[in-house]
Amino acid sequence: MFIQLQVKIDNKPHEFPYSSHKLSLDREGNWIKLDTGRGLIITGDIPSSVFTIEVSGWYFGKLAGLLGTYNNEQYDELTTSDNQITKNEDNFYNSWEVSKRCKPKGNNVVDIIVDESDVKFIKCAKFLKATDSPLRPCFRQVSVLDN
Numbered sequence: 001m002f003i004q005l006q007v008k009i010d011n012k013p014h015e016f017p018y019s020s021h022k023l024s025l026d027r028e029g030n031w032i033k034l035d036t037g038r039g040l041i042i043t044g045d046i047p048s049s050v051f052t053i054e055v056s057g058w059y060f061g062k063l064a065g066l067l068g069t070y071n072n073e074q075y076d077e078l079t080t081s082d083n084q085i086t087k088n089e090d091n092f093y094n095s096w097e098v099s100k101r102c103k104p105k106g107n108n109v110v111d112i113i114v115d116e117s118d119v120k121f122i123k124c125a126k127f128l129k130a131t132d133s134p135l136r137p138c139f140r141q142v143s144v145l146d147n
Helices: 089-095 119-128
Strands: 007-009 012-014 018-020 023-028 031-035 040-045 050-055
Antiparallel strands (some): 007 012, 031 040, 040 050
């Protein structure tokens, strides 16, 4: 069963699919796709809040914001809206706040408790930690941080 989704343009309801100039909105089941026609595509599964954002390579080095600077330089990923580099994530996020109405309601991060006796954990550890793992040659290439 699909949820009821409605698109409003200039506060007027429209049916899917919708297109105007280069902008298009499509729906397949619970998935919505927004294509700006200018190198930005946002796809989302509304009920599960899973979204993907695709940005054209044309924007390389021309972006800033919550998704970073898109320039392959790690040092400036936390560039604030006033073009200052910070190490404080709260300052970074708050600088990109659009309005008080969009302000987040606290931290939604969920702590993950790892049960090392769980069968799934044991199977993964066999491949990702064991000295006799078939993936052992990759261990020098990929750093795994222990908690």
